[in-house]
Amino acid sequence: MNLAFHGPAPEGEGGPRLPGSLRLNPRLEQWLAFHPDGTVTIRPGKVELGQGILTALAQIAAEELDLPPERIRIAPTVTGESPNEAVTSGSLSVQEGGMALRQACAEARARFLSVAAQASGAPLAAIRVEEGRFIGPGGEIGSYAAFAGRGLLAGEARGEAAPKPPAARRLAGRSLPRLDLPAKIFGEARFLHDLRLPGMLHARMIRPPRPGAVLVEAPAHPALWREGGFLAVIAETEAEAERLAPRLAAACRWQGGAEIPDDPQAWLDAAPGEESLVARHGAPPEGGRMLRRLFRRPFLAHGSVGTCCAVALWEGGVMRVWSHAQGPYNLRADLAKVLGLPEEAVVVEHREGAGCYGHNGADDVALDAALAARARPGRPVRALWTRAEEFASAPLSPAMAVAVEAVLDEAGTLASWRSHVRSNGHSGRPGRGAVPVLLAAPLLPGGRPVPPSQDAPLAGGGGAQRNQIPAYRTPHLEARMTRLSEMPIRCSALRGLGALIHVWAIESVMEELAAMAGEDPLAFRLRHLDDPRAREVLLAAAAMAGWEGRAGLPEGEGLGLGFARYKNSGAWCAVAAHLRAEERLRCLSLSIACDMGEVINPDGAENQLEGGALHAVSIALHEAVRIGEGRVLSDSWAAYPVLRFRDAPAVAVRLIARPEEPPLGAGEASMGPTIAAIANAVHQALGVRPERLPFTPENL
Amino acid sequence: MIRCALNGAPAALPGGMTLLQALRAQGLNTPRFGCGEERCGACHVLLEGRSTPSCALPVEAAEGRAVVTLEGLGGRAAPHPLQRAFLAEEAGQCGFCLAGIIVTAAALLRENPDPDEASLRAALDPHLCRCGSHNRILRAIRRAAAEMRA
Numbered sequence: 001m002n003l004a005f006h007g008p009a010p011e012g013e014g015g016p017r018l019p020g021s022l023r024l025n026p027r028l029e030q031w032l033a034f035h036p037d038g039t040v041t042i043r044p045g046k047v048e049l050g051q052g053i054l055t056a057l058a059q060i061a062a063e064e065l066d067l068p069p070e071r072i073r074i075a076p077t078v079t080g081e082s083p084n085e086a087v088t089s090g091s092l093s094v095q096e097g098g099m100a101l102r103q104a105c106a107e108a109r110a111r112f113l114s115v116a117a118q119a120s121g122a123p124l125a126a127i128r129v130e131e132g133r134f135i136g137p138g139g140e141i142g143s144y145a146a147f148a149g150r151g152l153l154a155g156e157a158r159g160e161a162a163p164k165p166p167a168a169r170r171l172a173g174r175s176l177p178r179l180d181l182p183a184k185i186f187g188e189a190r191f192l193h194d195l196r197l198p199g200m201l202h203a204r205m206i207r208p209p210r211p212g213a214v215l216v217e218a219p220a221h222p223a224l225w226r227e228g229g230f231l232a233v234i235a236e237t238e239a240e241a242e243r244l245a246p247r248l249a250a251a252c253r254w255q256g257g258a259e260i261p262d263d264p265q266a267w268l269d270a271a272p273g274e275e276s277l278v279a280r281h282g283a284p285p286e287g288g289r290m291l292r293r294l295f296r297r298p299f300l301a302h303g304s305v306g307t308c309c310a311v312a313l314w315e316g317g318v319m320r321v322w323s324h325a326q327g328p329y330n331l332r333a334d335l336a337k338v339l340g341l342p343e344e345a346v347v348v349e350h351r352e353g354a355g356c357y358g359h360n361g362a363d364d365v366a367l368d369a370a371l372a373a374r375a376r377p378g379r380p381v382r383a384l385w386t387r388a389e390e391f392a393s394a395p396l397s398p399a400m401a402v403a404v405e406a407v408l409d410e411a412g413t414l415a416s417w418r419s420h421v422r423s424n425g426h427s428g429r430p431g432r433g434a435v436p437v438l439l440a441a442p443l444l445p446g447g448r449p450v451p452p453s454q455d456a457p458l459a460g461g462g463g464a465q466r467n468q469i470p471a472y473r474t475p476h477l478e479a480r481m482t483r484l485s486e487m488p489i490r491c492s493a494l495r496g497l498g499a500l501i502h503v504w505a506i507e508s509v510m511e512e513l514a515a516m517a518g519e520d521p522l523a524f525r526l527r528h529l530d531d532p533r534a535r536e537v538l539l540a541a542a543a544m545a546g547w548e549g550r551a552g553l554p555e556g557e558g559l560g561l562g563f564a565r566y567k568n569s570g571a572w573c574a575v576a577a578h579l580r581a582e583e584r585l586r587c588l589s590l591s592i593a594c595d596m597g598e599v600i601n602p603d604g605a606e607n608q609l610e611g612g613a614l615h616a617v618s619i620a621l622h623e624a625v626r627i628g629e630g631r632v633l634s635d636s637w638a639a640y641p642v643l644r645f646r647d648a649p650a651v652a653v654r655l656i657a658r659p660e661e662p663p664l665g666a667g668e669a670s671m672g673p674t675i676a677a678i679a680n681a682v683h684q685a686l687g688v689r690p691e692r693l694p695f696t697p698e699n700l
Numbered sequence: 701m702i703r704c705a706l707n708g709a710p711a712a713l714p715g716g717m718t719l720l721q722a723l724r725a726q727g728l729n730t731p732r733f734g735c736g737e738e739r740c741g742a743c744h745v746l747l748e749g750r751s752t753p754s755c756a757l758p759v760e761a762a763e764g765r766a767v768v769t770l771e772g773l774g775g776r777a778a779p780h781p782l783q784r785a786f787l788a789e790e791a792g793q794c795g796f797c798l799a800g801i802i803v804t805a806a807a808l809l810r811e812n813p814d815p816d817e818a819s820l821r822a823a824l825d826p827h828l829c830r831c832g833s834h835n836r837i838l839r840a841i842r843r844a845a846a847e848m849r850a
Contacts, residue, residue, distance in 0.1 A: 050794025050831055177790060184795030185786050186779070187730040187770040191796065194729040237725060239717035305734050305742055305830050306796040355794035355831045387735040603790055607836070611793050614832030637739040637828065645824040648834035 016159030021045060022100035025083030026156035031104040032061065034112075034148040038132055040065060041073040042105075045085025046097035047326060048180055050355040051667050052604040053093045055179045059600055060098050063171040064105035064163055065144070066129035074179070077350040079332045079343075087327035087429060089358070089493060090461050091570055091665020094600055098663065102163045110161035111152045116142040166598070166659040173659060175603035180352065192324045192351035193309045197380040200311070202238045203372035204245035204384065206231035206252060207393055208443070210631060211490070213257030224248050225375040229443035232372045234381060259630030260488045264399045265296055268422055273482040278458055278465045282476035285415040288407040291512055295404070295505040297693040298624035300397040300494055301640055306354025307385040308361035308394070312373035319346045319370050324353025325362040330431025334363070335370055337436045338444065357615065359492035361385055361394035363430050364439035371440060388635040393439055396625055396632075397494030398424035398453075398484075400464065402505045407476075412517030414528055416476040419468055419505065421498065424484045425453030426463030428492035439490070452487040455498075461567045467499035467672060470506045471565055472528035489632065495615060496671040501693070503564040503672025504679055508689055511560075511680050521680070522547055522561060531565070533595050533656075537574040538563050540593035540654055545576030550684070556581045557588075558684030562676025564669075571596035571669035572656075575613060577649075577677035581685045585695055587617050587678060589650040592670050597661035606653040608666040613651060616674035618643035621694055704762040707772030719745070719754035719762055723769060730770040730799035731755075734828075741827030744800035745769050751804040753826070770799040773806055782806055785844035786837075793831030801827045805841045813849050 018026060025031070025045070033041045042061045048054045054074050062069040075082065085097050113134060117124040122136030129135070133143040183190035208215070208229060215229040223244050225232045233248055235241035261267035311322040319339060325331045328348040336343045348366070356362055369383035385393070400423040407416035428437050428450065435441075437450045455463030462468070465481045514524030522542050529535050542561060550559045558581075563574040572595040578588045590613050599605050622641045626633040634640040679690045682700070692699040701712040706726070713722040720731050720743045731754050734742030738753040745754045746768035747761070774780035782802050785791070792798050801824060808815055808823040815823065820841060829837065 050792075050796075052793070177787070178792075181790065181792055181795060182776065182787060184792060184798055185783050185802070186775050187728070187799055189729050191729070191732075193732065196727070237721075239714075239721040239725065242721065243717070303830055304796075305740055305794075305828055306732060307734070352794075354796035357830065384733065387737065387740075607790065607793060607833070610835065611832030614834060615830070618830075636737060637735055638737075642828060642830065643832075643834075645827065645829075645834055645838070646821045648821075648838075651835055 016157065018157055018159045019103050020096040020098070020100035021083055021085040022103050022157055025085070025100070028104050028108055028153040028155070028157055030083045031101060032108060032153070034144045036145050036148050038143070038145040039071045039073050040067060040144065041075050042101060043075045043082045044097050044101065045077055045083040046088045046093040047077050047328070047350045048352050049088060049326065051608055052178050052601065053088070055176060056094055056600040056604060057098055057101055058179060059171045059174070059176055060102050061105050063169055064102055065109055065132070067132045069171060069176060071132065077328050079328050079348045084329045087330055089326055091566065091667045091669065094663045094665060098600065103159070104157060106161040106163040107157050108153055112144060112147055115147060115150070115152060172600050175601055178604065190352060191306070192311070192322055192353050193306060195311050195322055195351060197311065197313070200380040200382055201234050201236060201376055202241040203232045203234045203369065203381050204241045204386070205368050205389070206233065206245060206249040207389065208254050208257060210257030210259065213254040215252065216255050217253040219248055219251040221248055225372060227371060228445045228447065230371055230440045232368065234372050234376060258488060260627055260632065262628050262630065264299060264627050265401070268399050268401055271484045271486055273422065273484040275480060275482045278479035278481050279469050280478045284476050285407055285409060288409045288415050289516060291406045291408070291509060291516065293404050293505070293509055293691070295402045295501055295508070295691055297400050297501045299399045299489060299627065300619060300623055301391050301625050301634065302357045302360040302394060302494055303640060303642060304354045304356050304360055304390065307387060307390045308365040309353060309382065309384045310366040310369035311380055311382045312366070312369035313380040314373040314377050317345055319373065321346070321348045321366050321370055322351050323348055323362060323366040324351055324356070325366060326356065326359065327429065327431060330429060331363050331366055334430035334436040334438050335367060338367060338438060338441045339370060339374070358397070358494040359395055359429050361390060361439065364394065367438040367440050387637070391634045391636070391640060392632040395428055395490045395492035398426065398491040400498065400501050402501050404505050404509050406509050406513055408513050408516055412519065414472060414474045414513060417470055417474045418478045420480045420482070421464050421468060421502070422482045422484065423464035423498065424487050424491040425455045426491065426493050426497045427456060428453035428490060450490060452485055453491045455483055462498060464498045466497045466567055467502040467564055469568055471531065471534055471568065472510065472525065473530060495612070496668045499564065499566060499668070499672040500616070500619065500675055503562060504676045507562045507676035508679050511683065512689065525563065533572045534563065534565060536656060537572045537593040537595050540656065541574035541576045541591050544591035544593065544652055544654060545578065547576065553684070556685055558681035560677040560680025560682070560684065562673035562680065564672045566669040571664040571666060573609070573669040573673050575670055575673040575677040577674065577681045579678060579681035579685055584697060585621055585682060586647060587621065587649040590674060592651065592653045593656065594653070594666065594669055595656040595658060596664040596666050596669065597658050598663040599655055600663060602655055605655060605666040609653050609670045610651045612668055613670040613674040614643060614648060616671040617649060617678065619693065620675045620678045621696070624694055702759050702763050704764065705766040707768055713759050713762065715759060717759055719757045719759045722759040723754065728769050728771055732796060732799055741800040741804070742797055744803045746803055746807055749807060749810065751807040770802055773802065780806065781847050782841065782844040785840040785847065789836050789840040789843060791833060791836035791840035793833050797827055797829045801829070801837060805844070809845050809848060813845060815845065
């Protein structure tokens with residue numbers, strides 16, 4: 001979705017057509033550097049979130065350069081040095097970053113080979129590359145290492161060199177092991193949380209009880225730093241900071257602030273908003289049978305297992321911040337605004353954190369650390385959130401309601417599809433507007449309230465309206481959205497955004513229409529799908545799950561299907577869910593078929609698809625932020641149940657091989673289809689169609 | 701000071717804090733802080749061989765006892781069979797939960813070298829994995845168990 005906020009790439013008159021992030025970052029030196037020892041450093045602007053992107057990027061680079069993968073080094077993303085690839089989100093990293101790197105490496109290789117050809121007189125076509133050495137008809141005529149110091153990467157990519165054709169790839173397409181996992185499995189310092197700088201102090205924050213509350217009294221204590229309503233306890237050790245923070249927090253007095261509506265669904269129905277048309281075609285039909293349904297989902301939390309963390313150092317007029325945020329440049333822009341510094345005086349360097357699943361508090365804690373560091377010049381300060389902050393202070397994924405009206409004509413064919421979604425905006429990411437959106441920013445003197453979150457336009461992936469448009473053929477379509485103009489709870493992107501509810505809504509209504517038409521739900525879907533890649537994943541998932549034997553399942557069990565093309569422009573994915581109704585619903589197994597075009601690392605892709613599906617099982621059956629007493633009540637795992645080991649279903653994944661097609665992301669594609677498949681399995685098992693997430697006994 | 705055996709060597713830990721705080725102050729990267737209320741499993745260590753959350757436990761509880769963290773199970777030079785198995789199965793995504801999970805699995809396999817599915821899942825139930833690597837993690841533990849029995 002970050003493309004949408006970048007706007008179109010500024011292609012010059014007759015300029016080269018460059019892929020992905022290379023358009024906005026055309027300087028080759030930004031992307032890679034060759035070293036005399038035979039290694040190559042690649043410098044991606046997309047960051048590792050646990051999705052395995054670094055491994056895929058190293059494979060792409062090694063492939064194009066004809067180097068063994070172990071010769072590829074990966075530099076952490078640092079603002080001012082790395083390409084600005086905006087945000088690592090939306091399942092776009094291979095598309096945007098991978099394809100940029102592929103082109104940059106192809107171009108680098110071509111430049112080196114052309115120098116070798118000129119110097120040796122060997123014809124270019126006769127030179128091959130073996131482990132980084134250039135072999136001409138008469139033997140070795142150079143190498144990346146030997147030419148490393150010649151400045152061959154100076155200047156911009158010209159888009160002239162062609163990457164290898166699919167049939168020539170040997171590394172891209174193989175399941176190479178993850179580069180980052182060994183350090184994590186051996187307990188080495190790989191996470192930002194393990195960064196220990198000399199003289200480092202530790203900060204814990206004290207938060208207002210409600211958004212907008214004003215601090216009227218804070219105790220005087222040498223460890224307590226106050227700047228407006230921002231409070232941080234800064235101590236020499238973690239233990240001291242954690243001991244003092246609750247004690248000093250209890251001695252603070254706050255006044256006022258906004259209450260959060262106790263009934264979020266009632267608020268959602270009544271809150272003011274801006275209505276807009278998402279898409280429309282055709283004319284409403286005369287007659288036919290109409291089906292009206294309303295789908296609801298609660299506020300959801302990201303629920304990272306590790307709490308948000310950042311380290312900052314204020315020294316010599318420069319604020320240096322180590323962060324696990326998804327968009328280092330975006331974070332830099334908001335930090336600079338809040339701190340009143342030019343962007344060049346803020347350096348954000350990425351370090352890995354725990355999985356974030358979207359825009360959690362990673363950006364916010366970076367400001368916390370920076371403010372604490374400014375209070376202690378020359379000393380690095382590490383800020384770490386509590387679990388309660390993780391739930392109650394980080395942006396949440398907004399509650400949503402989707403109303404669908406579908407019309408089936410006399411022949412049992414879909415004649416009209418109308419839908420209307422109400423939601424807060426799904427993107428409150430930093431670096432995109434005039435007003436900074438970081439948690440502590442409004443608390444500072446002169447701070448302004450965080451503006452309501454936005455949604456990317458549909459062409460950029462959309463937010464609340466992501467996947468609102470069914471893939472199914474309909475002569476009449478009208479999709480509308482209402483983006484709420486008040487935001488009592490700060491909202492932003494969670495893995496899947498609006499797709500989670502829309503795919504469920506679409507797939508549930510399609511099954512009901514199939515029943516009205518007296519047709520098998522799979523056959524009914526196929527009859528409305530023209531896209532062969534969509535049909536193939538549906539058929540594959542159905543075959544994997546034994547769809548034909550569906551009627552023979554024991555009472556209380558169900559097999560359901562769900563399908564979507566993520567964002568209507570990403571990977572095609574179908575899921576079949578087998579479920580049993582016990583005291584609660586138990587998902588027994590998932591069969592996932594996915595067509596994501598070229599796959600760089602099949603095992604990594606399967607890991608992501610399975611991970612997204614299990615995340616979706618958790619959302620479907622367990623997750624809801626509890627709200628009441630004017631505030632977020634979920635402040636602990638006890639008040640935000642999630643999927644656990646005892647309930648994890650078996651998962652089978654099948655990737656449809658399409659090495660000739662452009663690569664598409666895997667991280668989010670399986671989520672909507674999984675929720676939809678579970679909902680449809682619930683109908684077979686219990687005879688009810690879920691209308692409210694999560695599908696708990698109370699909500700059914 | 702609290703005297704204990706930490707990863708097989710005598711250690712003196714400062715008192716008046718949680719075991720998690722004391723271990724991280726020693727420079728160890730695991731255990732990890734996840735919630736501070738014994739609800740996520742990220743901070744598990746072996747205390748006298750039992751997998752124990754360290755985030756709310758006073759360090760004094762370790763006095764005279766053996767504490768083992770993930771680092772104490774094995775490293776690159778001499779990996780624990782579980783570490784080898786987790787690598788072989790690519791059992792993880794972000795990896796933040798793994799330290800606690802591997803420690804728990806080590807305790808389980810020492811007590812029960814051939815756990816059935818129910819006891820394996822029950823042992824892991826205190827641990828949250830939000831990336832959805834559950835099945836790979838279960839496979840890795842079964843693989844290590846088979847290797848350790850052989």
